[in-house]
Amino acid sequence: MEDFGLAGIFGCNLRNGEAAPIIHDALKRMTHLDHDSAGLATVYHNEIQVRKDAGKIDEVHERHNLNGARGQIGIGHLRWATHGAPVYQVNAHPQLDCHKSVAIVHNGVIENYEELKAELIAKGHEFRSKTDSEVIAHLIEEAIENGLDLPEALAESLKRIKGSYAVAAISTKEPEILVCARNESPLMLGFSEDATYCASHRAMLVNRTEKIIELWSGELAILRKDSLEIRKIQDMTPVKREPTPLKLTLEEARREGYPHYTLMEICKQPVYLINTLRLQQKYLELMATFLDKVGEVFFVASGSSYNACLAASYTFTNLAYLATHPVLASEFVERYGDAVDINSAVLAISETGEDRDILAAVDHARFRAATILSLTNVIGSTLTRISRLYVSQQSGPFLTQTKAGSMRTFTAQTLVLTQVAFQVAEMRGKLSHTEAEELQKGLKQIPKLMAEIIEGQ
Incomplete structure (x- = not known):
């Protein structure tokens, strides 16, 4: 592939x-x-x-x-x-x-x-x-x-x-x-x-x-x-x-020979994930360290990114024994605004890094001295500039002819967050190094398995 x-x-x-x-x-x-x-x-x-x-x-x-x-x-x-x-x-x-x-x-x-x-x-x-x-x-x-x-x-x-x-x-x-x-x-x-x-x-x-x-x-x-x-x-x-x-x-x-751009986006998801799996290890480890050190973790996102947060929350809870709070950016201040403090970490997840609701939620958390982390596809975006640490999802450029990139965003962000969860689990002693390596090998098979599923449809 x-x-x-x-x-x-x-x-x-x-x-x-x-x-x-x-x-x-x-x-x-x-x-x-x-x-x-x-x-x-x-x-x-x-x-x-x-x-x-x-x-x-x-x-x-x-x-x-x-x-x-x-x-x-x-x-x-x-x-x-x-x-x-x-x-x-x-x-x-x-x-x-x-x-x-x-x-x-x-x-x-x-x-x-x-x-x-x-x-x-x-x-x-x-x-x-x-x-x-x-x-x-x-x-x-x-x-x-x-x-x-x-x-x-x-x-x-x-x-x-x-x-x-x-x-x-x-x-x-x-x-x-x-x-x-x-x-x-x-x-x-x-x-x-x-x-x-x-x-x-x-x-x-x-x-x-x-x-x-x-x-x-x-x-x-x-x-x-x-x-x-x-x-x-x-x-x-x-x-x-x-x-x-x-x-x-x-x-x-x-269109790479596909009848329309949306179908191209669906079928090309596996190959974009190859680069998502090439993230710099030191940044994954650093993000895991921040999440492990704080008292409370909030995943803040909108749209398909919020769905990635929901999926990742299960992985963090069941594998790393770290409770996280996935929350829609538009509801963050009302639901958790008073609970956020210096012992909190907000991991903001946004494809563009320019979502108004997410930036508003992050600004509130910054004012209350929370640690701001982010996951985005656009280096140099506002979100990357105001974060203490950011990781790029590396899922490739947006297609200007279609909004179907949200599918690629969900799969890439879920894969990145899963890699971070593995790091936290190993850091906390919930996974041995050997177990973590085996899980990482399994992750590397995901693009191939996804391609087989798509080709079989």
Whole structure:
């Protein structure tokens, strides 16, 4: 089962013309997926030109003229943040190395980025962003300095990464090629008489190529102006694969072949949960510590998030022996306002982090010195800024054409809260370490089991 992806990436290598307008157009085709920043990079006269910023792609284009970057080779990105607040320009993609000689775009979640980042900083690398993706650019830089060419450098870098990725990279060291690779996160290749392409979604390639080649997990591709080749990341051995026709219209490609967006949302829930299970362990442990230390715990939410709270409350009670109070945000102040104090913790659960009732409830609890924790899908939202600790549910960007994302929200939030309950149970001695590990293994099977159930309908 493959990851559906948390962002859109695109790359092209042209025989003639400018790459930036084509990259811009490809990214625009994906605006049915919500995004918090956008950008592109090209190579021109031995320099990487970057134009990126926080905001919707039209806003970024208005500020920076995305079409103005020069060069026949380039990469682009629409971002949905999982690490690093999207309000800062430095967290937008593409990400660069120390010398601005390597640019990368990345879709996915890197589980071990903190260890890699610490190692690279110790070697003298300077990081500009708070993203997990930036480590890839610095790993490539390190490998090139050790004598590898760009494809080899990308392959060696990716061998050190745990997690999901679709990544594309360009470099002033080898300005004639674009390299890309994948593990779980989607990536495909296209070609025409005038160019070669890589893209995370078919919609980006519609009307640009009549045939595509799916890149498989563990593979890397080298895109030249008039050819492309696929290699295995592990040993760089060549891979031969026949292209398949791309006969979808743009709208059909956006729906991934499903008859409508709501059905796509239902069927794609399992693949989004793959990234929900890639949360940083230290944040789960820290949230469990806060919940374990206080006298009373309130789960505050609305809509489908409240249903996730009800489900999680049973897990906390029966497994961790921790009583929790699930409560609708609109009723919180009236029902529990006087009971909240410095010995209380309020875990606010909101998909957007901007729900008016939830923010009002949190403001009341803050005034009474309660510990504020949160679970949301939008890093940089108001809720994340006023919380002592927040965890991202990492359930992917909202679809602008449908409200069906609430189904994905419920399953993702329930899964996150279950992981926190396991941590509290182990911390309290209600679960042995071995028992907790067995339960965690079971959780990791949920996306697969959910996919089997959906496919059987």
